Amino acid sequence: MEFGLSQDQRLLDESIRKYLSSEVSLDTIRQLATTAETDAAVWQGLSELGLAGVLIPEAHGGAALGMLDAVAIAEALGYAACPGPFLSTAIMASYLLSQAGATDPLAAMASGQYRVGIAFSDVIGARKGRVTESHSKLSGQSLFALDADADAYLVALADGRVFMLESADVERTPLATIDGTRSVCELGFDSSSACLVANDIELIHRTLHRGRAIQAADTLGAAQYMLDQAVDYSLERKQFNRVIGSFQAVKHMCAEMASQLEPCRAFVWYAGHAFDEGNSDAALTACHAKAHLAEVGQFVAKTSTEVHGGMGFTDLVGLHYWFKRIGFNRQLLGSPEQVRHEAALLQGLCDA
Numbered sequence: 001m002e003f004g005l006s007q008d009q010r011l012l013d014e015s016i017r018k019y020l021s022s023e024v025s026l027d028t029i030r031q032l033a034t035t036a037e038t039d040a041a042v043w044q045g046l047s048e049l050g051l052a053g054v055l056i057p058e059a060h061g062g063a064a065l066g067m068l069d070a071v072a073i074a075e076a077l078g079y080a081a082c083p084g085p086f087l088s089t090a091i092m093a094s095y096l097l098s099q100a101g102a103t104d105p106l107a108a109m110a111s112g113q114y115r116v117g118i119a120f121s122d123v124i125g126a127r128k129g130r131v132t133e134s135h136s137k138l139s140g141q142s143l144f145a146l147d148a149d150a151d152a153y154l155v156a157l158a159d160g161r162v163f164m165l166e167s168a169d170v171e172r173t174p175l176a177t178i179d180g181t182r183s184v185c186e187l188g189f190d191s192s193s194a195c196l197v198a199n200d201i202e203l204i205h206r207t208l209h210r211g212r213a214i215q216a217a218d219t220l221g222a223a224q225y226m227l228d229q230a231v232d233y234s235l236e237r238k239q240f241n242r243v244i245g246s247f248q249a250v251k252h253m254c255a256e257m258a259s260q261l262e263p264c265r266a267f268v269w270y271a272g273h274a275f276d277e278g279n280s281d282a283a284l285t286a287c288h289a290k291a292h293l294a295e296v297g298q299f300v301a302k303t304s305t306e307v308h309g310g311m312g313f314t315d316l317v318g319l320h321y322w323f324k325r326i327g328f329n330r331q332l333l334g335s336p337e338q339v340r341h342e343a344a345l346l347q348g349l350c351d352a
Contacts, residue, residue, distance in 0.1 A: 033180025047112025078221025117150030160201030
């Protein structure tokens, strides 16, 4: 039995990678990461490819694909360190709104004209209850909301309710992080008018687990890029009239990176497949995939930079954009320690 992507999924992956290689270059990433320019143009281009509506039903202008397709897309985006709200708008917001029956924004989201950020800090973080609600008005603050340029936000409360409100009704403060390819912000609420879209803590958790599977795929793609760059560099850089890739120590470094990273691909693919098939271990697999890729990605990022020597730290090579993206993925939506604790809870191995 062979477990892998279908022919259609491989063609989708190939077309996305071809587009990214021509339209999202290192210079584009550098400009977006170091200036005040937004990722709107990049996201519109990806939307025209259908990526914004990957999980949205066809009746609302989407592609109605599955999580395995989304995982393959996320891996390609991670390989290119591509900016944009794929995680927040195309995956988490699209899934939650579709499941909650709040279909009005979906058509605009699928076309790339409407971005919906995710503010789940009250559910994910240790400091809960920072957002309160009274008469459909929110007060308090939510940290590390995904997408500082969103048109609206889904705000999850600790009791399982999810509210949606327009960005004009909140105070946004962009937060500086190590990852310049994606944006997060702090949301401040002062009796801000909001609309209740769901009251289901399980729906929030299902949305969160899907986001974690996508993050694992993103880290996989970013780590694969760093490995490929390390191998290419080792075959070009010469010392003592020999390419450094001929030295046993460098060979071992590259081989260890490959041996740790390659098994992760099937792991991440299965996480997407499990959601599509409704398998009972889908949430557990997503938790383990995110935690494991965080560790493997960190190792590959560190080792790849070491293969490059001093050049690995320069902006000319640009490896640091992928290095920092992997580091940000490690903490976003839960650290490896927190996610493993959630996996233990799912298995009944510990008390909440």
